Amino acid sequence: MRKVLIIARTTFKENIRDKILYNLLFFTLAIIGVSVALGQVSIGHEQKIIIDMSLSAISLFGTLIAIFIGTGLVYKELDKRTIYNLISKPVRRSEFILGKYLGLMSTLLVNLALMSAGAYLALWLLGKSVQSEFLYVLAAVYAIFLQLMLVTAIALMFSTFSTPVLSAVFTFALWVIGHFSTEMKRLADILRSAVTGHICVALSYALPNFSNFTISGRENLLKSAAHFHAPQLTTLMLATAYGFLYSALLLTLAVFIFQKRDFK
Amino acid sequence: MNVVEITHLTKDYRTGFWFHKRRRALEDLSLTVQAGEIFGFLGPNGAGKTTTLKILMGLIRPTAGKARILGCPIDHVQMHQEIGFLPENPYFYEYLTGREYLIYTAELFGRGRAAAQSRAVELMEMVRLEESLKIPLRKFSKGMIQRIGIAQALINDPRIVFLDEPMSGLDPVGRREVRDIIMNLRARGVTVFFSSHILADVESLCDRVAILNRGRLLDIGRLTEILRMEVSALEVMAKDVQAVTLERLQQLGGQTHAIGDRLHITLPDDRSLLEVIMTVQEGGGKVISVNPVRESLEEFFLKRIDAQYVSSHQYAQAGSEISR
Ligand SMILES: Nc1ncnc2c1ncn2[C@@H]1O[C@H](COP(=O)(O)OP(=O)(O)O)[C@@H](O)[C@H]1O
Ligand SMILES: [Mg+2]
Numbered sequence: 001m002r003k004v005l006i007i008a009r010t011t012f013k014e015n016i017r018d019k020i021l022y023n024l025l026f027f028t029l030a031i032i033g034v035s036v037a038l039g040q041v042s043i044g045h046e047q048k049i050i051i052d053m054s055l056s057a058i059s060l061f062g063t064l065i066a067i068f069i070g071t072g073l074v075y076k077e078l079d080k081r082t083i084y085n086l087i088s089k090p091v092r093r094s095e096f097i098l099g100k101y102l103g104l105m106s107t108l109l110v111n112l113a114l115m116s117a118g119a120y121l122a123l124w125l126l127g128k129s130v131q132s133e134f135l136y137v138l139a140a141v142y143a144i145f146l147q148l149m150l151v152t153a154i155a156l157m158f159s160t161f162s163t164p165v166l167s168a169v170f171t172f173a174l175w176v177i178g179h180f181s182t183e184m185k186r187l188a189d190i191l192r193s194a195v196t197g198h199i200c201v202a203l204s205y206a207l208p209n210f211s212n213f214t215i216s217g218r219e220n221l222l223k224s225a226a227h228f229h230a231p232q233l234t235t236l237m238l239a240t241a242y243g244f245l246y247s248a249l250l251l252t253l254a255v256f257i258f259q260k261r262d263f264k
Numbered sequence: 265m266n267v268v269e270i271t272h273l274t275k276d277y278r279t280g281f282w283f284h285k286r287r288r289a290l291e292d293l294s295l296t297v298q299a300g301e302i303f304g305f306l307g308p309n310g311a312g313k314t315t316t317l318k319i320l321m322g323l324i325r326p327t328a329g330k331a332r333i334l335g336c337p338i339d340h341v342q343m344h345q346e347i348g349f350l351p352e353n354p355y356f357y358e359y360l361t362g363r364e365y366l367i368y369t370a371e372l373f374g375r376g377r378a379a380a381q382s383r384a385v386e387l388m389e390m391v392r393l394e395e396s397l398k399i400p401l402r403k404f405s406k407g408m409i410q411r412i413g414i415a416q417a418l419i420n421d422p423r424i425v426f427l428d429e430p431m432s433g434l435d436p437v438g439r440r441e442v443r444d445i446i447m448n449l450r451a452r453g454v455t456v457f458f459s460s461h462i463l464a465d466v467e468s469l470c471d472r473v474a475i476l477n478r479g480r481l482l483d484i485g486r487l488t489e490i491l492r493m494e495v496s497a498l499e500v501m502a503k504d505v506q507a508v509t510l511e512r513l514q515q516l517g518g519q520t521h522a523i524g525d526r527l528h529i530t531l532p533d534d535r536s537l538l539e540v541i542m543t544v545q546e547g548g549g550k551v552i553s554v555n556p557v558r559e560s561l562e563e564f565f566l567k568r569i570d571a572q573y574v575s576s577h578q579y580a581q582a583g584s585e586i587s588r
Contacts, residue, residue: 006368089344
């Protein structure tokens, strides 16, 4: 475990010395700035607009960071052959994969913190009380974090055997499909007994389901923050369990593929 | 004691779009390396040296055969605690400084933060990079990268070091320093296994060598055993030799040729050596040196590789005749 943390720390250093991170961070903060301007136009709804836009921006750019950096994490080590200096040391391949993953997750965590601080700052500048909705926004950001855990695990899994561009395409495709799991189940209902119907049901359960993080029943974690509803604890707990379990599964798969690889 | 034991190692690389073609890079290699020796792994480009080292380091898996290091199979993680490795044309995280990289490496070997820090500086001094502690590796020259590579290979005080072409990319001073480092390691009882295609490096350093070509082991043993070290000729170097003297020297059986103001006289044996020296001196010339000429590793190497080429060529022809 110590070695995992050492690799994670160095990966974190790699990330924070990467320009792409600052570009994406800058965009998010810019959008939060724009939301302040928009909020002022729509009197009475400032808070709602700021929270809504900020959370969407945080979610989108967090996902972009996870995909862009995540798909390059392992590939870069193979491409530049820096992996030789790791695998020849007393380091297990699984420790390498986990270290890389935790490194990027800590980068994402710091980023989420900075972006949320930006959103709170925007609210505070408008003279709105931050206290009442603080927890709701925090719950929504946590849901985004769970989502990013999954996206990063997907990106990392693909990058153990494919190029960054392909991995990014695959990851993005899964991310899009993953937002339509509910629709897929509905489609299965319509198709009913047909073979395609069964396939739809199977896929909707097997593929990552991102609506688990945003919607549960009639509750939307992101939207509830904007409407100042307290999220239900069970929703959060189920989302947590789903995020951790599915990510663990993907990382196991990533390690399994990586174990088989020759480093040429 | 055998610290490295390679038995019947074979590696086929799969190539082509569908990985359907196989290319044999290493064929049935067996050899052992003893504790405390400097072992030279010699061969032209493409001989399979890097492939062998990568298998030993657990980077690629052999198609057939086995290897043991310090008595452990190569996928034994804890065994790697005792060994060091410098890859061919190494590459390190560009975003770290040399010092940060070495600290990171030392920590991977289980040293605490403080111990890792002091060890990193120690190694930077050893490879003469003490003035570049804070420069990112992105800005390092090829020679500096090679030095960092050597430093990271030695950071854990290994019992065996594997170096893949350690002299490549270094200027004469750098080569000399690497040679000194290797000699120092031997003095401390460390086993060194290094590959090279440069014979001079191997000739002056190694206790034993293995010669590899096209994935096959051609020879292994002490240099004196592999090369017939007997004197095959004598070379006398002289200057200020008059034309009259030259004729006399040729009569004595010497082949002469002038290079600059020097005259090289090659004699088949030492029978007429004294007479040659006296002749030069009587004619007003000066003898600068007398050197025995031995078959060099280079000549031997080329001869061996040619022989293998010819025999495989004949074999291929024979094969095609049979198929017709
Ligand atoms: N990744 C690879 N894929 C296919 N062939 C390879 C690969 N790596 C090396 N080879 C081939 O294997 C042979 C041995 O290569 P290598 O071990 O790098 O030799 P050396 O280090 O002695 O120069 C060469 O013919 C080379 O072309
Ligand atoms: Mg090589």
